[in-house]
Amino acid sequence: MRMPWEIYLYPSTCEQPQSAANGKEKDALSFDLSTVQPSEGERGAIKRLSTMWSSFRGKHDKDRVMKEPPLQESLEPAPVDTPAKEQRYMSGQYFFEYLVVVSLKKSKEGAYEPQITYQFPKRDGMVRFQREEEEKTLKAITLFCFPEGINWAPLTEYHSETFSFVLTEIDGSRRNGYCRRLLPHGNGARPPEAYCIISRLACFGLFSKIFDEVEKRRQISMAMIYPFMQSLREAAFPAPGNTVKIKSFIPDKGTEIISLTRPLDSWLEHVDFRTLFRCLTDEEVLLVFAAAVMERRIVFIAEELSTLSQVIHAVVALLYPFTWQHTFISIVPEILIDVVMAPTPYLLGVQKRLLEQVTDQSDLLVVDLSEDKGDTFLVRSGDEKSILPPKLQDEILQALRNRKEEATVEELNTVVSEAFLPFFVKTVGHFASYVTRKGRGQPGVFQSRAFYKAIESKTTRHFVKKFLQTQMFDLFIQELEQQQPASPQQGIFHKKIVEYQEKKKKEKAKKR
Numbered sequence: 001m002r003m004p005w006e007i008y009l010y011p012s013t014c015e016q017p018q019s020a021a022n023g024k025e026k027d028a029l030s031f032d033l034s035t036v037q038p039s040e041g042e043r044g045a046i047k048r049l050s051t052m053w054s055s056f057r058g059k060h061d062k063d064r065v066m067k068e069p070p071l072q073e074s075l076e077p078a079p080v081d082t083p084a085k086e087q088r089y090m091s092g093q094y095f096f097e098y099l100v101v102v103s104l105k106k107s108k109e110g111a112y113e114p115q116i117t118y119q120f121p122k123r124d125g126m127v128r129f130q131r132e133e134e135e136k137t138l139k140a141i142t143l144f145c146f147p148e149g150i151n152w153a154p155l156t157e158y159h160s161e162t163f164s165f166v167l168t169e170i171d172g173s174r175r176n177g178y179c180r181r182l183l184p185h186g187n188g189a190r191p192p193e194a195y196c197i198i199s200r201l202a203c204f205g206l207f208s209k210i211f212d213e214v215e216k217r218r219q220i221s222m223a224m225i226y227p228f229m230q231s232l233r234e235a236a237f238p239a240p241g242n243t244v245k246i247k248s249f250i251p252d253k254g255t256e257i258i259s260l261t262r263p264l265d266s267w268l269e270h271v272d273f274r275t276l277f278r279c280l281t282d283e284e285v286l287l288v289f290a291a292a293v294m295e296r297r298i299v300f301i302a303e304e305l306s307t308l309s310q311v312i313h314a315v316v317a318l319l320y321p322f323t324w325q326h327t328f329i330s331i332v333p334e335i336l337i338d339v340v341m342a343p344t345p346y347l348l349g350v351q352k353r354l355l356e357q358v359t360d361q362s363d364l365l366v367v368d369l370s371e372d373k374g375d376t377f378l379v380r381s382g383d384e385k386s387i388l389p390p391k392l393q394d395e396i397l398q399a400l401r402n403r404k405e406e407a408t409v410e411e412l413n414t415v416v417s418e419a420f421l422p423f424f425v426k427t428v429g430h431f432a433s434y435v436t437r438k439g440r441g442q443p444g445v446f447q448s449r450a451f452y453k454a455i456e457s458k459t460t461r462h463f464v465k466k467f468l469q470t471q472m473f474d475l476f477i478q479e480l481e482q483q484q485p486a487s488p489q490q491g492i493f494h495k496k497i498v499e500y501q502e503k504k505k506k507e508k509a510k511k512r
Contacts, residue, residue, distance in 0.1 A: 095232050096199040097175065098123065099214070099225070100138065102145040104152050104191035111150035112191055114142040118222065120229050137167060137198075145179050145194035147305070147333035147351070154189030158182065160215070162208050163309035164270075165330055167198070175200055176270075178207040181305070185219045201237055202270040204313070205409060206260055213248070213258060220251065238262045240269070268317060268413045275307055276314040277412075279369040282400045284376050288367060289318050289420070290387035295326060295345040295470045297364035301352050301378070305331050307369055308349030315347065318420050321493040322472040340364075389459040392423055421496055427464050428473070429497040430454065435480055444481040 101118035116138055126134060144165050146152070160182035167175045181194045195214055197207060210232065217224035228248045238244045243261040250256055263269040276285060279302075291298055292315055302308050312330045327346035332339060332354075340348060340358050350358055352370060359366060359378055366379040399419035403412055434451040435444035448468055455461040467473055 094199075095201065095210075095235060095237055096197045096229075098198055099229050100141060100196050100198075101222075102142050102194040102196060104146065104193070107150075112152040113150055114146040114194075116142060117193075118225075120226060121233075140167065141177060141196050141198070143333050143335070144177065144331060145181065145196050147331050149334045151334075152191055154191055155183060156189050158192050161304055161306040162211055163305040163331065164204055164207075164313070165309070166202075176202050178204070178211070179305075180208075180211040180215065182215060203262060204270045204272065204310075206262060206269070209260060217250070224250065263410060263413075268417065271314050271317040271413065272310050272409055273314050273317075273412050273416050274409065275310040277403075279307065279311060280367070280376065282397055284367075285318075285400075286388070286393060286396060287377070287384040288315055288365070290384050291365045291381075292316075292319060292324070292347070293467065293470070294387055295324075295472065296381070297344075297346050297361075299340060299346075299348045299350055299358050299364060299366045300369055301350055301355055301358070301366060302369040303352050305351075308351070311369055312347055312349045318416070319472065320417075320421065321424065321491065322476055325471040325475060387463070388423075389427075389457065389463050391457070392426060392460070396420060396423060417492075421493065422500070424493070425496045425500050427455075427460055428467065429500060431477065431480065435477075444483075446477045446481060 099118075099120045100116050102114050103117040104112040105115045105117075107113050119138075123134065158181075160180060162178070162180045164179065165177040167177060175198050177196055177198055179194050179196045181192050183192050184190060195211060195218075197210065199207070213228060214225055217228055228246070231246050231248055235244050235246055238260070240262055243259050246258045246260065248256050248258060280288065288298065298315075300308055300311055302311070309330045312328075316324050316328070324347060326344055327339065327342060327348070329336070329339065329346070330349045332348050332350050334351075334354060337350070337354055337357050339346070340350070340361055352368075355378075361379070363381065364379055365377065365381065365384070368374075368376055368378055396419050399422075400415065402418075403415040407415065428451075431446075431451065434447045434454070436447060437444045452461055452464045452468065455464055
């Protein structure tokens with residue numbers, strides 16, 4: 001909740017969607033366990049999980065997890081998207097696809113069920129297949145906006161929180177979900193409601209500011225949300241470092257100019273590392289990073305959805321330039337808690353009230369993010385400290401000490417990037433020299449043995465030999481093999497590699 005829900009159970013032997021290669025984490029509305037070869041003890045867990053998910057997401061499921069909520073009309077008539085506008089949106093130029101409000105409605109049985117009570121814009125003109133897929137997506141949104149299920153009661157106080165998730169369809173296309181849950185304006189006890197924006201753009205900080213404006217208008221009237229979202233939808237999404245200004249009228253205040261600025265470091269714009277380093281010490285972050293690099297099963301525990309969402313996205317960002325290729329669910333709904341029984345690697349965010357259903361599993365790392373925790377690692381393998389080369393561990397920790405206590409998000413992102421990115425530069429940054437080609441225009445072949453044999457440090461060579469077996473490295477190399485030698489290497493990772501290699505050349509020249 002991506003961020004951020006992210007649920008695509010990738011078996012380790014299956015081919016990944018092309019979109020996995022763009023350096024951003026993925027989530028999905030479906031998964032395929034058909035190619036996993038589990039042990040006898042694991043088959044039951046997979047069967048239960050697969051059956052459970054199929055009943056929720058399957059194309060022909062007749063027994064719904066929850067009753068189909070009737071979609072209400074938007075408060076103002078929204079124009080149907082023209083083909084040109086739709087193409088513009090698909091190209092990523094629109095801020096968002098739609099906004100929905102998910103409310104808790106009391107059923108005849110007395111339980112509170114999440115239902116979509118507002119949608120902007122209402123999407124018309126879809127054929128039957130598109131409409132069915134849209135309904136499944138909307139149902140998934142209600143599930144991840146309120147992962148606690150029906151366990152709700154009216155409240156007089158509720159601390160609003162913002163979290164994110166990602167919807168990845170079977171074809172690999174991805175949409176990000178941004179959600180703010182709050183207690184609506186009113187008197188007496190009442191259930192909270194959630195505002196959810198679906199967008200193809202990944203920029204958590206910017207959408208969090210948009211929610212501030214939505215919440216401010218909601219306190220006046222639901223109808224005030226429409227003109228603001230209409231103006232936003234018609235605006236072009238700014239390039240990294242640029243600002244877009246939105247005009248919006250508010251009664252008694254007049255026309256306001258709202259400035260929305262996109263961070264310059266676009267590969268980190270979906271991440272806020274502050275929560276990660278507030279919940280964990282530097283040494284603990286390093287242990288989690290080590291387990292993630294080896295593609296292990298990791299579960300994060302917390303009460304707040306925002307904490308789970310922000311921490312799990314931050315951990316995935318530490319892996320840059322590599323992409324997590326396995327199950328990734330930032331907030332696991334209670335109805336899907338059996339996902340912890342899956343034998344394949346995963347990153348999961350689980351609310352603390354479900355802790356007992358997690359800690360009875362073995363061979364995983366369970367990380368408690370709570371403020372009142374005793375031990376941070378409730379379950380662990382025990383070898384996490386020995387995964388990374390000791391010298392490089394010390395360099396990461398030393399670099400992290402450069403951050404300031406009151407650092408801004410951008411300043412902290414820079415420090416963290418400068419701490420972790422050099423780790424991959426120094427361990428596998430020489431990859432390009434070990435791709436051979438038989439002829440011009442032919443795909444390359446990676447010489448893995450020569451690659452790790454070229455590493456001088458024994459401890460680094462030992463780590464790299466294991467890292468070569470991960471799926472994230474395999475996909476990275478597959479893309480490199482398909483590139484033509486003349487293709488320009490772009491991005492901060494390649495820039496850092498060049499800087500490091502130049503530095504080593506100068507050091508060697510001095511020694512001579």
